[in-house]
Amino acid sequence: MIWADEETLPRHEMEALQLKKLKETVNYIYSNVGLYQSKMDAAGVNPKDIQSLDDLRKLPFTYKADFRDNYPTGLFAVEKKDIVRFHASSGTTGKPTMVGYTAKDLGNWLNNVARVACMGGATSKDVAQIAFGYGTFTGALGLHGGLEKLGASVIPMSSGNTNKQIMFMKDLGTTLLVATPSYALHLGEEIKSRGMDPEKDLNLRIGLFGGEGMTEAMREEMRKVWGEDFFCTQNYGMSELCGPGVAGECEALVGMHINEDWFIPEIIDPVTMEVLPPGEKGELVITCLNKEALPLVRYRTGDLTRLFYEPCSCGRTTVRMENITGRADDMLVIRGVNVFPTQIEEVLFDIPEIGPHYEILVERVNHLDVMTISVELVDDRLLDSYKLLSELGDRIKNGLKAQLGLATKIKLVAPQSLQRFEGKAKRVTDLRKDGI
Numbered sequence: 129m130i131w132a133d134e135e136t137l138p139r140h141e142m143e144a145l146q147l148k149k150l151k152e153t154v155n156y157i158y159s160n161v162g163l164y165q166s167k168m169d170a171a172g173v174n175p176k177d178i179q180s181l182d183d184l185r186k187l188p189f190t191y192k193a194d195f196r197d198n199y200p201t202g203l204f205a206v207e208k209k210d211i212v213r214f215h216a217s218s219g220t221t222g223k224p225t226m227v228g229y230t231a232k233d234l235g236n237w238l239n240n241v242a243r244v245a246c247m248g249g250a251t252s253k254d255v256a257q258i259a260f261g262y263g264t265f266t267g268a269l270g271l272h273g274g275l276e277k278l279g280a281s282v283i284p285m286s287s288g289n290t291n292k293q294i295m296f297m298k299d300l301g302t303t304l305l306v307a308t309p310s311y312a313l314h315l316g317e318e319i320k321s322r323g324m325d326p327e328k329d330l331n332l333r334i335g336l337f338g339g340e341g342m343t344e345a346m347r348e349e350m351r352k353v354w355g356e357d358f359f360c361t362q363n364y365g366m367s368e369l370c371g372p373g374v375a376g377e378c379e380a381l382v383g384m385h386i387n388e389d390w391f392i393p394e395i396i397d398p399v400t401m402e403v404l405p406p407g408e409k410g411e412l413v414i415t416c417l418n419k420e421a422l423p424l425v426r427y428r429t430g431d432l433t434r435l436f437y438e439p440c441s442c443g444r445t446t447v448r449m450e451n452i453t454g455r456a457d458d459m460l461v462i463r464g465v466n467v468f469p470t471q472i473e474e475v476l477f478d479i480p481e482i483g484p485h486y487e488i489l490v491e492r493v494n495h496l497d498v499m500t501i502s503v504e505l506v507d508d509r510l511l512d513s514y515k516l517l518s519e520l521g522d523r524i525k526n527g528l529k530a531q532l533g534l535a536t537k538i539k540l541v542a543p544q545s546l547q548r549f550e551g552k553a554k555r556v557t558d559l560r561k562d563g564i
């Protein structure tokens with residue numbers, strides 16, 4: 129099912145709609161947000177200069193640092209009395225990123241989330257268990273509101289408390305799980321360890337995953353845990369843009385459709401800041417259209433992806449973004465080679481003897497970068513055979529060497545011995561910060 133007519137507009141109609149909204153947005157920010165007025169004045173650009181979609185690139189970028197520098201509400205275009213909801217995401221340094229919504233913003237946001245839930249196969253018949261942490265994080269209340277709008281029965285479980293998750297899942301016949309992919313895998317393992325078969329003993333049929341990226345290998349792992357018929361999609365968003373609801377995968381699983389009538393995407397080279405042609409990989413930059421409380425123009429998301437404009441078999445005409453392959457700032461540089469944790473994950477998931485959890489440790493030994501990857505064995509009997517262990521270690525090393533062009537150290541550890549995460553998994557520890 130397709131939720132909104134705008135998702136199937138012919139390209140020229142979509143672009144006309146985007147241009148109309150872009151002009152309104154630029155006029156609005158210039159009159160209502162001091163930072164935009166001064167940035168635009170400094171760049172020598174006036175709202176009247178925006179006459180085509182290509183004119184978007186005349187506008188200055190907005191950065192995460194702009195939120196920090198204008199904390200808490202300096203980027204807001206309305207007064208506090210017009211805000212009906214605040215959300216915040218944890219900042220990496222000090223203050224959180226504060227965002228707000230007017231009543232109209234909230235309605236638009238949840239409609240966009242409903243679209244994304246529909247793309248992932250959700251219907252009004254679903255019983256939806258939300259295993260994201262509630263609180264100021266946009267993920268839980270965003271999916272909660274969007275799924276309610278769709279007419280689904282929503283269980284606001286929040287994260288953690290695995291026993292209760294399983295009990296509700298069984299007793300209420302949960303059909304749809306909202307979680308991070310790593311928590312969904314963890315939950316599946318826990319269910320199996322209690323002697324239950326997720327496929328036979330539960331009704332779960334759909335996963336709507338977000339909060340962190342999911343590789344194809346992880347999706348495959350998901351089917352092993354939850355059953356062949358389990359269908360899971362990921363969706364994309366971030367609190368600065370609204371929260372979830374920016375983009376989502378449809379049944380064709382060929383990237384995430386962006387809700388283009390609300391978000392204009394661009395891909396830029398993160399170093400030169402040039403706009404790249406369709407199909408090229410670079411940093412995603414998003415302009416939000418017609419947001420009242422917190423308008424955002426050319427926001428540097430830091431996420432790396434590419435855009436595809438070819439038609440999709442699902443019937444939607446909106447542009448698709450490739451599933452995120454890394455963040456500009458997640459990239460590790462090991463002995464001069466760029467490495468994304470997702471590349472390592474792709475290799476590990478293809479090896480049946482090891483489980484889906486892993487940890488990466490990077491340190492500097494004798495002036496050289498050394499990367500050690502700890503992975504869990506599926507069967508601890510392997511620990512008794514030095515020959516089998518060393519053969520497996522070599523196979524992993526060779527796979528990684530072929531993928532990354534780098535030698536790595538592999539540590540094989542007992543099943544269930546690595547740390548589990550109920551939210552976003554923290555898999556990389558880089559000890560080189562103070563090293564020489």
Ligand SMILES: [Zn+2]
Nearest residue numbers: 378380440442
């Ligand atoms: Zn599609």
